[in-house]
């Protein structure tokens with residue numbers, strides 16, 4: 001809810017309050033953002049800063065009206081020129097070369113923003129969310145430039161979004177040097193903990209904690225995309241912050257290009273957070289009556305550590321970012337051809353893979369790179385979106401028909417934003433490529449970017465992709481993008497407009513994908529940029545899921561998906577089971593564990609099923625069946641991390657421990673992944689979060705068998721005849737004798753599971769393999785299934801629970 005009273009503005013969500021006011025001089029002073037307040041008018045007055053002593057070098061913004069120095073107090077929108085010496089949210093250069101702004105409050109209105117301006121993606125609001133946005137209008141006193149600050153409220157997920165718009169209402173041009181999307185100033189004791197997400201290709205979303213005591217911390221991307229190096233999602237708060245403790249703020253940006261987030265602690269303990277388009281890649285001149293709009297940023301508050309930030313952000317992404325036909329629909333299990341055949345796409349191979357996949361119950365076949373033009377390696381053919389009929393004699397249409405006839409959906413890979421120099425497109429239109437004439441362009445993956453700032457390039461892409469999607473009768477599209485920007489230049493823009501190239505590219509991309517997703521509303525789009533090089537809320541406004549990483553090694557993937565889980569729900573993460581040894585790390589990980597990690601996202605398979613053993617195929621059939629039964633929980637349940645991102649103690653041997661609970665609390669799945677087993681330590685517990693305390697649950701695991709070869713030559717401790725390790729005999733025995741996995745089967749209250757946890761079967765620890773022993777060694781994983789159960793008659797459990805008040 002948004003209310004205004006006498007220049008005091010209050011934005012309330014279900015559990016938070018955000019408060020600011022217009023001071024007598026017209027500056028917007030931020031008063032509070034945090035746990036919901038019980039407020040009275042006098043109470044608000046008491047929160048307003050009044051200062052009677054100026055410090056030795058303070059600058060007073062308006063001597064007549066106020067004694068407040070803007071540098072000492074929290075602001076809503078800082079600029080240069082009136083004494084706020086922190087980083088500005090907006091920085092302008094006026095026609096006379098001056099850079100001093102003086103934005104003062106002029107008016108406000110409360111309305112519903114139906115569509116984000118300038119073709120930017122915006123958080124999705126239902127029709128009935130009338131009056132969900134507050135627009136504050138500020139005006140620069142000299143140039144008459146208008147700055148609008150727009151706040152929107154999303155009550156039920158405790159999120160507030162912000163963006164800013166500048167309009168030149170003067171008579172001279174105004175140059176924008178920076179316009180950030182959001183600013184949050186908070187009072188601190190002079191120290192903050194920041195959780196940001198760094199990375200690289202195949203190492204996306206590595207959580208990094210930093211303690212900041214002074215000066216500035218920056219996260220930024222400069223490669224043209226939101227980047228795998230620095231995701232725009234970030235959390236900061238008190239230094240004691242942990243998974244479940246502490247007050248903190250979480251932020252993200254609805255933008256897919258270069259961005260910057262900074263946190264700065266000033267001399268009076270004011271922490272200033274800014275997020276928006278990276279100022280170094282934004283230089284634009286506004287002629288009279290022209291305007292410029294920043295992307296939308298989202299923020300939330302938690303008084304329960306990182307976990308609560310994640311729950312709020314997940315709800316926001318599910319409800320207000322992802323939209324359209326697939327928003328609430330269960331996503332199909334797919335098989336992707338890439339790691340099964342790379343560029344060597346041939347119809348026979350493709351159909352064989354599809355047939356195996358269909359037999360396993362997989363629902364969607366995705367033909368990855370290598371199907372078009374003369375594409376036999378990553379050196380050629382990008383841009384030539386014609387069927388390669390040597391590889392696919394019936395073209396895409398014929399192949400799609402045969403896949404559909406197998407009862408599967410058909411999906412296709414494209415990388416529309418790129419061009420290979422060895423392509424028909426490049427030969428016909430070299431100027432479509434992003435190069436600076438007269439210089440040798442730098443290549444990335446041997447390819448060049450297409451200049452999406454140009455309308456004719458956008459039109460070409462829309463036309464070509466419409467052709468591909470139509471003739472392939474695509475049910476799914478993987479939209480890839482595999483290089484960073486190096487030249488920031490369009491041959492079609494005048495010299496003075498080159499400073500806006502990067503942003504114009506992103507707007508061009510949004511136009512193309514908006515048009516295509518509207519034209520093909522039922523296609524399930526999955527974004528991709530060498531994995532997670534463009535994993536952001538901007539893309540998710542158009543594409544309901546993104547390929548999280550090219551690394552499918554389950555251990556590394558566990559870390560990567562754990563990192564994403566801080567800001568993104570599992571329904572948007574593409575996650576595949578791939579071959580062992582893994583193609584990125586050459587690490588061997590059991591199939592069960594690869595599945596356990598991939599099933600905590602949108603499940604797919606990406607390996608050559610035709611080469612797998614009958615046993616492995618049977619295992620996959622079981623996995624697919626299980627996933628379908630639990631898909632709603634796995635894709636749309638509340639996601640809890642039961643341990644932080646780093647090992648905390650000597651016995652913390654697991655890479656991840658997750659618990660996913662259905663929205664109604666009646667079903668849940670627990671997933672754990674053993675990193676490195678510790679000898680003589682088998683005191684494992686199953687603990688959960690988010691189950692209903694007063695309900696009774698049946699907790700069980702899958703009954704699994706283990707290959708005796710994993711015991712190596714220990715087989716000789718039980719075998720009547722000597723068996724040479726890895727011999728033919730060893731192999732033959734492994735088909736006859738298998739080790740029984742442990743059995744877990746418990747009826748227990750949600751309260752016990754959430755609070756006390758229950759002990760699990762002991763793990764193997766070098767002293768025999770008898771009874772209910774868990775084979776939980778390096779890289780093993782476990783999946784626990786939890787379902788609400790009716791208590792057996794006369795057990796008295798429910799009575800006992802209700803006597804304790806279910807607490």
Ligand code: GLA
Nearest residue numbers: 338368369528529530531550
């Ligand atoms: C990128 C993607 C992969 C695959 C290849 C194809 O690397 O991230 O998943 O599609 O391109 O070239």
